[in-house]
Amino acid sequence: MDEALHERVRDTVAAIPAGRVATYGDIAALAGAPTPRLVGRVLREDGGDLPWHRVLRATGKPADHLGGEQLARLADEGVPARDGRVELGRYRWDPR
DNA sequence: TTGATGACGCTAC
């Protein structure tokens, strides 16, 4: 198991500022994960202590099992959702 | 070891 990578992903997700969102692909690229699927796996295991609600798919849509829970949290942080979809082009986290 | 599954992404239709 790559605990280093595991921790790297967690750190990256935790680095997402409030009011901003990031895609699984972005997290994978920043954390150096081989595939975005690994990001989802990490969130599934240790997502309890992480702002997982700021992580969306490339389409700007949250994961299916999350329901409106994620959208509600984002809206509370100032990220409005349009028809269950967030405007990535505007709220996408840019780690410049 | 092979096959199937999954908090996904990209391309094609």
Next chain:
DNA sequence: AGTAGCGCCATCA
């Protein structure tokens, strides 16, 4: 714009 198919890597049966 929405749906479908294939690829991706790690874990489990």
